[in-house]
Amino acid sequence: MSADARADIVKRLSGVQLPDGRDIGWCVDRLDVLVEARTIDQVEAEAMARLAPLVEACLGEKPLYEEVEEVMIWLISKYIARSALELRPTTFTADDFGRALDDSVRRATGRRRDGSTELLMKLKLKLRAAEIPEPEAEAQHDAMLAYRRTYRASVGTRRRAYDDLADQINAICTLTMAKRRAGRLAAGSAAYFETLVAVSELPEVTSRQFTLAEAHAVLSDITARCQNRYADAS
Incomplete structure (x- = not known):
């Protein structure tokens, strides 16, 4: 990439703290982007396939297709799209994703009144x-x-x-x-x-x-x- 593009990326990600001490520039220099011709349906199908087992783990049973789709919409609209609009980058850990997934599953299924996500297999x-x-x-x-x-x-x-x-x-x-x-x-x-x-x-x-x-x-x-x-x- 051009020096200007590299500098712009580094500036946008300047707030991200890396655990191993390496800086953003080091990561940008080693970033490879693979561009493929894919339809939105293909991208959604792959996202649904990856989400389905995670939703099943939250519910304790196999989810409906519509529920997985709704969970995906909640994750993208609330937790990804909104943070992407922020002026500074947001750190999103595995624990953060787990909480976001739990919240999205509750909103999508509407199954429990107490808001818990404990497996119901007792x-x-x-x-x-x-x-x-x-x-x-x-x-x-x-x-x-x-x-x-x-x-x-x-x-x-x-x-x-x-x-x-x-x-x-x-x-x-x-x-x-x-x-x-x-x-x-x-x-x-x-x-x-x-x-x-x-x-x-x-x-x-x-x-x-x-x-x-x-x-x-x-x-x-x-x-x-x-x-x-x-x-x-x-």
């Missing part, structure tokens, strides 16, 4: 306290994952209906836990049975707005991400 352990056999627990786990994908793909009134159903089931779980701790209900399978009966009698289920299978899947989702309702952790 259902089997919690069902073990309810004396649920392993094959049945695995089936409930699969139903839970199917519900999560359905919920994240839903919009409008259907999503609000799912939220209302989840609120009702969460209230049932809280009541079951309170009964158990007050000594009015035995822990384990008895608490689990009490919860299932109450869920099956919800108006949303008896009116067939939601099937019993859908309600059970919502219950499994709540069980996985909330405090264990069937027995206190040891």
Whole structure:
């Protein structure tokens, strides 16, 4: 490159601190740029392929294609494009990217109300306290994952209906836990049975707005991400 172009790059990046003591000019002198003829679709496809495993790690399950695309849009628009407009360069570490990714995943999926990104794969352990056999627990786990994908793909009134159903089931779980701790209900399978009966009698289920299978899947989702309702952790 020309001396003027080199000087301009060094000036723009003058605020970047390099960990090994080398200066920006040293890096610019060794910078190679490969120019290829690629369409925007090809660039996006490669970015999506790299992002998908990272999004899956945040969610604890395979994301929808639309969700990965939305995460990419959030990352580019909020964390890349905005910082590129700043007068001085911004240091962006691996930890910074991790936080940006977590925030983008939360915004894209809208899955959790508490804003956490902890993996939600604890259902089997919690069902073990309810004396649920392993094959049945695995089936409930699969139903839970199917519900999560359905919920994240839903919009409008259907999503609000799912939220209302989840609120009702969460209230049932809280009541079951309170009964158990007050000594009015035995822990384990008895608490689990009490919860299932109450869920099956919800108006949303008896009116067939939601099937019993859908309600059970919502219950499994709540069980996985909330405090264990069937027995206190040891």
